[in-house]
Amino acid sequence: MREQRRKDAVWRFLTYTFVLTATVVMLVPLYWMVVAASLPQELFIEFPPRLYPGTSFFENFTALQERANFVRSIGNSVFIAVVYTVISILLCSMAGFAFAKYEFRFKEPIFYVILATLVLPIQLLVIPLFLMMSQIGWTDTFRAIILPWLANPIGIFLMRQNMQSIPDALLESARMDGATEFQLFYRIALPAMRSSVAALAIILFLFQWDLFLYPLVILEDAANYTIPVALAGLEGTQRVYYDQIMVATSLAIIPLAILFLFLQKQFVSGILAGSLKE
Amino acid sequence: MSTWLPNDDRPGADSDAGSLRSRAWDRFRFARQTYSRVVPEVGPVAYLFIAPFFILFTLFLAFPIAYTLYLSFFRYEGVSGDRWFWVDLGPIFVEVPQIAELQFVGFGNYVRILGDGLFWQSMFNTTYILAIQVPIMIGLALALAIALNASFLRFKGFFRTAIAIPVSANIVAYSTVFLLLFNEQFGLVNYALATIGAEPIAWLRSEFWARKTIIAAVTWRWTGYNMIILLAGLQNIPQQLYEAAEIDGASRIEKFRYVTLPQLKPVLLFVVVLSTIGTFKLFAEPYVITGGGPTNATITIVQYIYREAFQSWNLGYASALTVIFVAIVSVISVIQIRIGGDN
Numbered sequence: 001m002r003e004q005r006r007k008d009a010v011w012r013f014l015t016y017t018f019v020l021t022a023t024v025v026m027l028v029p030l031y032w033m034v035v036a037a038s039l040p041q042e043l044f045i046e047f048p049p050r051l052y053p054g055t056s057f058f059e060n061f062t063a064l065q066e067r068a069n070f071v072r073s074i075g076n077s078v079f080i081a082v083v084y085t086v087i088s089i090l091l092c093s094m095a096g097f098a099f100a101k102y103e104f105r106f107k108e109p110i111f112y113v114i115l116a117t118l119v120l121p122i123q124l125l126v127i128p129l130f131l132m133m134s135q136i137g138w139t140d141t142f143r144a145i146i147l148p149w150l151a152n153p154i155g156i157f158l159m160r161q162n163m164q165s166i167p168d169a170l171l172e173s174a175r176m177d178g179a180t181e182f183q184l185f186y187r188i189a190l191p192a193m194r195s196s197v198a199a200l201a202i203i204l205f206l207f208q209w210d211l212f213l214y215p216l217v218i219l220e221d222a223a224n225y226t227i228p229v230a231l232a233g234l235e236g237t238q239r240v241y242y243d244q245i246m247v248a249t250s251l252a253i254i255p256l257a258i259l260f261l262f263l264q265k266q267f268v269s270g271i272l273a274g275s276l277k278e
Numbered sequence: 279m280s281t282w283l284p285n286d287d288r289p290g291a292d293s294d295a296g297s298l299r300s301r302a303w304d305r306f307r308f309a310r311q312t313y314s315r316v317v318p319e320v321g322p323v324a325y326l327f328i329a330p331f332f333i334l335f336t337l338f339l340a341f342p343i344a345y346t347l348y349l350s351f352f353r354y355e356g357v358s359g360d361r362w363f364w365v366d367l368g369p370i371f372v373e374v375p376q377i378a379e380l381q382f383v384g385f386g387n388y389v390r391i392l393g394d395g396l397f398w399q400s401m402f403n404t405t406y407i408l409a410i411q412v413p414i415m416i417g418l419a420l421a422l423a424i425a426l427n428a429s430f431l432r433f434k435g436f437f438r439t440a441i442a443i444p445v446s447a448n449i450v451a452y453s454t455v456f457l458l459l460f461n462e463q464f465g466l467v468n469y470a471l472a473t474i475g476a477e478p479i480a481w482l483r484s485e486f487w488a489r490k491t492i493i494a495a496v497t498w499r500w501t502g503y504n505m506i507i508l509l510a511g512l513q514n515i516p517q518q519l520y521e522a523a524e525i526d527g528a529s530r531i532e533k534f535r536y537v538t539l540p541q542l543k544p545v546l547l548f549v550v551v552l553s554t555i556g557t558f559k560l561f562a563e564p565y566v567i568t569g570g571g572p573t574n575a576t577i578t579i580v581q582y583i584y585r586e587a588f589q590s591w592n593l594g595y596a597s598a599l600t601v602i603f604v605a606i607v608s609v610i611s612v613i614q615i616r617i618g619g620d621n
Contacts, residue, residue: 011530012430015425015428015430015431016431018421018422018425019422019425019426019431019437019441022418022422022437022441022501023436023437023440023441025498026440026441026443026444026498026501026502027440027443028466029452029455029456029459029498030443030447030455032455032459032466033455036458046464047463047464047469048469048472049464049465049466049469091330091331091334092331094327094328094330094331095327095328095330095331095332097327098324098325098327098328099328102323102324102327103324104324104325107324110328110332113340114335117339117340117343119608119611120343120604120608121555121558121559121603121604121607122339124346124559124580124583124600124603124604125338125339125342125343125346126584126587127346127349127587127593127596127597127600128341128342128345128346128349128377128597129338129342130587130588131345131377131378131593132342132345132377135377135378147334147338148334148338148339148342149338150331150334150338151331151332151334151335151338151339153335153339156331181323181327182323185327206446209448210448210449212449212450212561212562212565213561213562213580213584217588227448227450227451228448228449228450228451228562229450231448231450231451231454231566232450232565232566235454235457235566242458245454245458246455246458248451248454249448249451249452249454249455252448252450252451253446253447253448253451253452253455256446256447256448257443257446257447259446260439260442260443260445260446261439261443264439264442267442267445267446268442268506268510271445271503271506271507272506272507272510
């Protein structure tokens, strides 16, 4: 018995050590990023590196703004991601509603065709999309960044799955009360899907937020750059201003990390819902 | 569909015509008839519901997939100026802008891939990174999930949040942070090595260490993500199984081996497939951290496709590379599912 207790204590100690180490490893890069952003360039490239924040964050920020207008890139990214998320949720849930609650011809084949594209790495469609956008003169526009990904196969799959749980009798009684089909969708189905919509919103937002290769190809004017493209551009310049770059990465990462703290439940259900994929 | 409707096939339902009850039944029958007519009438509405999705899907997903396949048999010779071609659809004649100036080369692009040293190098790099990164990450994620699932652990919420927070980090932003963390002169990693008395490492100048840097970065970003999925899987294992194992006197390792692993297998398999495909698609990290170097030691397949397409403008050849790449990814995921499904 005492032997068992000793073993348990050792096990507990090991578990805590492991979890604590992992926590430190995960947080240190973020902490160091903020520290680096607040140091003047001279201190930054010093060895040994300083491990506590300095006071130059706002100076670095001003310098960054003068050089690259990073705030504008953040605005672009937020605008694109929000518009994309809202429209895509509407399209996916409308189509998901139809697939869950209506019978119509070619329902199964259409659904399976859409489902089949789930396994494809769709980000790789850059080449044909680039040619199409060049042809219709849409390069360097936000609509070129938003439109191609609106019909998201994960979105329709998720919404169909969850909309199936809405009882038919509920829709039927609303129909009896004279509701139109579209009212059934946005008055009854959509409100009932609040948690699925939140999860899907997280999936879609992060998808668009992290999109890099495609906007890198499509966007030309620096004023239209999204965060990832702007960051890649900062790094490509001849003289690299690390302090300013760290301000930029802080501004890219910290707001979303804070959002993660507050909306953790939704993030987790988004990750789990996205993992239904296969 | 109509559970609330009374069954009107009862014997005698038709016989007492004229009575109040019969009229009620008539009304029910009528309602049911109109109802059953309503269902097919909903059809066109359903098409309206799926139309926006379906149109965008066809234009921006189905067509580009087909067009990639088509392009892979051509050599790209520039954007077509004002070229149009005509499509004869019987009664209507459609004018379609030609998307690009193309030269048919048959299987030429595919033959070229076979002898393309840089393509095989990028295949090797990607596989190398994958073969090390995925097992390490899944192992860590599983260990962390088990630790966080332990009943005695306190501050669970805090630990879970801290470990999962990289999930929210923008890909290019975090890659840039890692570029500086692993800087040879002033990076934090070399500083940590110095404090324990080790020699500094030229992370980004050596083939061996450059690959390890990419592996470290990807592992940092995705371990928490996989941990969340595995944790949900662990929480779905019925507690009774563990209690039964305890009664049989199973040790911790035996419980892991005979209860946790078999119960978690589908989730584990899923996470492995997802991570394999994810690492196969690696682009931003090597683009930002190593630029594919040194001497192409970290160039990945997607990065090579990007170079061929948008720096050398060999769009036809890059399309052929894409087709091969997608084929490989699909084969790998099918194999993994097969292997996992057999045991």
